[in-house]
Amino acid sequence: MSHQDEQVWVIWKTLKRWFHMLGSPPTFSRFARTVSPWLWAAFAICLVYGIYLALYVVPPDYQQSDTSRIMYIHVPSAWQAMLIYVIMAVLASIALIWRIRMTEIMAMSCAPIGAAFTLICLVTGSIWGRPMWGTWWEWDARLTSMLVLLFIYIGIMALYAAFDDRRKAARIASVLVLAGAVNIPIIHFSVEWWTTLHQGQTIRLLGESSLHSSMMPPLLWLTVAIKFMFGAALLDRSRNELLEQDQSKQWVQRELEGQFDARQQTRAADHA
Amino acid sequence: MIPDFEYAAFVWSSYLVFALVMTWQVVQPMLRRRRIKKQLLEQFEEQQAARLMQNRNSQNQNFRENRI
Numbered sequence: 001m002s003h004q005d006e007q008v009w010v011i012w013k014t015l016k017r018w019f020h021m022l023g024s025p026p027t028f029s030r031f032a033r034t035v036s037p038w039l040w041a042a043f044a045i046c047l048v049y050g051i052y053l054a055l056y057v058v059p060p061d062y063q064q065s066d067t068s069r070i071m072y073i074h075v076p077s078a079w080q081a082m083l084i085y086v087i088m089a090v091l092a093s094i095a096l097i098w099r100i101r102m103t104e105i106m107a108m109s110c111a112p113i114g115a116a117f118t119l120i121c122l123v124t125g126s127i128w129g130r131p132m133w134g135t136w137w138e139w140d141a142r143l144t145s146m147l148v149l150l151f152i153y154i155g156i157m158a159l160y161a162a163f164d165d166r167r168k169a170a171r172i173a174s175v176l177v178l179a180g181a182v183n184i185p186i187i188h189f190s191v192e193w194w195t196t197l198h199q200g201q202t203i204r205l206l207g208e209s210s211l212h213s214s215m216m217p218p219l220l221w222l223t224v225a226i227k228f229m230f231g232a233a234l235l236d237r238s239r240n241e242l243l244e245q246d247q248s249k250q251w252v253q254r255e256l257e258g259q260f261d262a263r264q265q266t267r268a269a270d271h272a
Numbered sequence: 273m274i275p276d277f278e279y280a281a282f283v284w285s286s287y288l289v290f291a292l293v294m295t296w297q298v299v300q301p302m303l304r305r306r307r308i309k310k311q312l313l314e315q316f317e318e319q320q321a322a323r324l325m326q327n328r329n330s331q332n333q334n335f336r337e338n339r340i
Binding site for chain 2: 112
């Protein structure tokens with residue numbers, strides 16, 4: 001085994017160990033409690049700077065004027081809505097194959113965040129469409145497939161809420177997640193497969209983007225901000241779900257013992 | 273340099289929607305956690321009180337048995 005292979009092997013083993021460690025509810029809860037405030041802080045910094053660039057620094061578009069500023073929140077939201085679905089589908093697959101409870105909880109916690117970004121994408125797109133296309137809504141392939149994505153997210157949330165047994169609910173909703181994954185390539189390629197009112201791909205990871213370079217910084221800052229926000233919200237929501245499901249377990253009581261003592265002391269002081 | 277920010281209502285309404293949804297994403301987990309913690313602490317207090325009562329009852333019983 002070469003030195004490089006050995007390094008890759010060590011990284012793989014470390015990641016695997018981390019993954020298994022985070023499968024333990026107390027470890028996950030501690031991890032989420034420690035990491036999420038930092039992610040929220042990173043989100044706030046990137047968001048403020050990104051919005052400052054988007055609303056103040058970047059010049060207006062020569063054709064669309066200031067309406068193009070809507071793009072800086074519309075595009076990152078659309079990307080995130082699709083990325084969240086992919087992450088949710090991966091987590092749901094792991095949950096169905098290996099029955100790891102933490103992945104079930106995380107997959108289900110992805111749905112409301114994904115729905116929120118899909119909603120932002122649809123609403124801001126519609127607001128942009130009114131002055132640019134002369135209509136709030138058009139039943140074109142890209143818009144319709146995004147609307148279907150919102151319905152899928154809502155369907156997953158409703159299905160998860162429909163059962164008292166949370167594990168059974170998560171497994172059934174995970175099947176719907178996997179079935180709905182077919183919509184993601186449809187959204188992505190809709191502008192190529194069909195003639196749509198929505199513009200084609202302008203920003204490419206590989207290859208040249210047709211977007212002007214002055215418009216890139218706010219887009220990137222807000223994209224990064226939204227990634228941090230997703231991470232923080234996912235950890236917080238998953239931890240909440242975990243605390244609610246495990247409320248009778250000892251690790252939850254141990255975690256709350258300190259707060260209980262503080263509450264008792266406050267009460268005693270009030271009483272005195 | 274003070275920005276004038278004289279953008280059309282379309283721009284502001286988009287950013288307002290974004291701000292509202294983001295705020296909800298921040299606030300919702302906080303509110304839920306607060307509710308869960310309150311519920312758990314109440315349960316915990318009830319359990320502690322029940323345990324105390326049980327201890328007191330067993331102490332009383334021991335005391336009575338010793339007297340007899």
